[in-house]
Amino acid sequence: MSGTAATAQPAGQRRTAALTLAALGVVFGDIGTSPLYTVKECFSEFTGLQPTQENVLGILSLITWALIVIVTLKYVVVVMRADNRGEGGVLALMALVSRQPAINPRRRRLYLILGMLGAALFYGDCLLTPAISVLSAVEGLKVATPALEPVVLPISIGILVALFAVQRFGTAGVGTWFGPITLVWFIVIFVLGVRQIVDAPQVLWAFLPHHALAFAFQHGIVTLFALGAVTLAVTGAEALYADMGHFGRPPIRRAWLWLVLPALLGNYYGQGALLLNDASAIDNPFFRLAPEWALFPLVVLATVATVIASQATISGAFSMAQQSALLGLSARIRVDHTSESEYGQIYVPAVNWLLLAGVVGLVVFFKSSTNLAAAYGIAVTGTMLVTTILVFALAVRSWKWPWSLAIPVFTVFLVVDATLLTANMLKFHEGGWMPIVIALAIFTTMWTWMKGRAAGLAVEKEATLPIADLIGSISPGRVHRPQGTAVYLTPVLDSAPGCLLHNLKHNEVLHEHVVLLTIEVGDVPYIAQDQRSDVGHLGKGVHRVVLHYGFMEQPDIPRDMAPLTDKGIPFDPMRTSYFVGRNSYVGAARPVLPRWQQKLFLVLVRFGVSAADFFGLPANRTVELGSRIEI
Template identity: 50%
Template sequence: MTSSEETPLEPADRPAGDHGHHGHGDQKLWKLSIAAIGVVFGDIGTSPLYAFKETFDGHHKLTLDTAHIMGVISLMFWSMMVVVTLKYVTIIMRADNKGEGGSLALLALVSGKTKSQRWSRGIILLGVFATALFYGDSMITPAVSVLGAVEGLAVAAPGFGGLIVPIAVVILVFLFSIQRNGTSRVGAFFGPIMLVYFSVIAVLGVISIVKTPQVLAALSPHHAIEFFLISPLPAFFALGSVVLAVTGAEALYADMGHFGRPPIRVSWLWFVLPALMCNYMGQGALLMRDGVLALESPFYLLAPDSFRLPLVLIATAAAIIASQAVISGAFSVTQQAIQLGFIPRLRIDHTSASTAGQIYIPLVNWLLMGMVILLVLTFQNTSNLTSAYGIAVTGAMLIDTCLLGVALFKLWHWKKRYAIPLLVLFFIVDGAYFTANLTKIPDGGWFPLMVGFIIFAMLTTWAKGRKLMLDRMREAAMPIKVFIQSAANSATRVPGTAVFMTSTPEGVPHALLHNLKHNKVLHERVILLTVKISDAPFVSDDNRAKVEDLGQGFHRMVIRYGFMQDADVPAALKRVHSCGAEFKMMDTSFFLARQTLLPAERPGMMLWREKLFAWMLRNAESAMEFFRLPTNRVVELGSQVEI
């Protein structure tokens, strides 16, 4: 019963600086910065567990000498500066959709400004594909993070080496099984734990740097350039592993709505970036000193023997937090996709009475758990998993750059002399990383691409099928004025209010026609209700409902929500005072139509897509639960639609 808004609501639906339900304006910056460290930086923070090792000991091994070590550290540092600091933290985070970030929020923001352009459909498809790739990423991140942390047992306690995979599976099963309880209580501990983790890896890195201080010279970009001059092809292949150091950069943007820009910028520039670089340089210094001996696990071998087991526990806690953030992100992205019309309605449980953003989607949770465990059992170790990891991340980053290009010219109207050099830099860097990761397709890179294409097919099929269904329903709909004139006086009127949910705010709902045909009565007050989802993340209560009096006790009502909000129809109706008496749920009946698809003579989609859409429609969450309608006040009537 939802439909996407044609244009975003132009008036500011919330006061400037307000980020919707989060309301952090009165909290101190440092508190938010610590909280951001716990939620936002888990993914990029656990990269030191495997990124440096994979660059030298992965599928494309590098010669272990000073020139290559310095070149890799230099590449990692400047990748973080260009991709994370400049692209995401400095520029893309300015593209907030009423405070919210992420590929879908950016897509909604950009598509609203490009609807008249011929290439707008291509932009939308790119944004949807970035979302599809995110699901591939959200399957690999928990697997590689937890497995990377637990692999430290082979270094700290060699006797447990054979139990790494079973222990990782147990941790992952536990992690997914507690999702239904929500993260509101656990969330308070996330910041301090990650604070300890980053502090520990920074200190271990500094201790190693002190022993080999010449590694500090790797911060100069000439070492990265020299790396490509000395070994062009190995350097290109190395990019596929170096990019692991910036995985999670998109999380900074996606989680912006939870914390706002300033705390994320402060956390990154003053704490996370220095801690990561200290650790990477420390690992490089260790490899310079010990060579191949340290390559088994340069992250864990930074620690003295007595501290390795505690480091495994700290790293495992950090990996669980990183995984938790990605799983929560998958729930959030799914909710946005449902509201924007790319995914059918799914059951969404709220795990916190005070924080609207904390949700749990059972179907997504269990599907993710199944795929993550399958990945761990199939790939067995981080070396194999990292081959599958980079391609989803680099693909999403490349698409973000495309969307950023539209934002620079269409949204912010930057001058070409400023925008073009920046975009050229970003496209070169992202393109190089993406191309390098394409070489990993035979070794596991096929997995996120396969997941991405399957989910992309489902998202686009649902959006297309839904549009076709709405078009067919509009074509067959009787004009409301004709219906009122013919039926209002001839049908028996009964006390109470009838709310007929309809996807289209034109014509007569099928449920109303069926109800009159079978029951031969009309209620005293008839509401034709459409729920619309705006391109903006939030719509204020003042702009929630629009009512049109059609006469004879009939009213047309449109209720608007942002794509980050939940559609609570009874709550919205209680605030409406412009169509007669106040709404009382015990006197109100809700009529829903459940569509059955029929084969059409003029098919709008290929047969396999029609069957896929029909299956998705049958398995969609009931509108009754999705709109929070009282179960004992709902009447469901069937209707048939051709697409």
């Protein structure tokens, strides 16, 4: 082996190890803190199960095979193959499936609806994860000292408020600690579990699937109630796929198979062994695993771990909001970049404060992790079901799986997902209605925004002028043409935008060079720099430019206009003005949308960020011109 190759191999191994460690803190925080509450909820009043040996082995077997079938086989082996140029997540998957050739518009619309539904359910999960995780960790104080029970709620709220308050500073500094702390967490929970397994090794028989089957046959319909609690063990599985773009498949797969899965199973089996020896530990079997002297340190470690899990969820919500805005599924939002070196480090103020209000509201309303567990699960299993349907479409269309393989594989996944969703629906009256209401509200706003924008663009297009007609009307004697470049943003190709026509009509001014600029966001996460722009020269100083962006990118027009000088576009930052249409939407006497949807769209428009701010245009060189558009 050459010296260069020998040096490169250790360097590659070090990079993989670093990515694997970093993935622990971001990808596995949610699923890694599930042992805090899963076993306890399996034997709650809702299920009515007692921690007998048969029930303990049955529940542990259900948890084991849920982790193997859903997380390992479905996500790690199959779903993570569905990467959109390295990126994962339900919106990236939706874009990938929609991009497949020969898809008719009706089916493409179905994929769009499924993607929007998955995104809406994801937001419901984003509210519940920080609430239940932090609250369940702080509840360990009650195990250490029952007298501390009155402070559990205030401490939990204080931690959550502090967590959301520091988001605007970014996580670049503390983020380097997430991986090592989460590594310590998994080691600790594994050791705590093994201590109890040594005292009751018969608990390991739960690995055999016949215990799960025997439990189902014995308890019948009660098994569905139990599965509603077992679902808590796989919450966070979607993060393996959603965060794939940050770390890649190999580090996530390696971390799951070699560390996370063994640690989780070790802890779950340890809790089961504890219950076999002491059924009274069911009040909080996780914290009962620890010796008395380690309770307070474990509460601190659990709280830090749940804060890290919550941080990963919040960051995911920020990324989802940015993607939704770029894909045209929601109004434009303000996005702040909190790191100069890490592109993915963003902060979305509107989403941050809405999440804080929702999370604190949930904690105050439900008051305990047991009550919150009743609401948890529907959003997670709904997203899993959407993912399975979309990946099935991809496997048949793009991967060219034969039906003889695709049908049995995805039938298993669909049956499992549908069963878990049904099981969680049984918790509807106990709080399961909450994520459904949240998801429906978000889906409705997305759908309304899409319909309203489509209607608005149709009205705008009627007011535009074909470029050929514009160029034909330009003559030296009719309009004044000052020096410099004017960039007009227009969503309509091959037409002159309304703001340009307003300038001509009222000011009789047309700059020496006019750029008709259109922003197009594709169904890929990133666009290569050499494919960023398309340029056309139309004559008489008029140029057509299309800037392409991926749905994971933040558009920056001045930055991406600068290289176009090599393509014949005169661009001097100090002699370039930007003209943006800022239209005022008003209700029409005969609305094109249902009345309720019209009113909702008009509200959404008011909260949207202007195109100038969203696309990074300099405030001192931007002119906003608009008109009234009736919807």
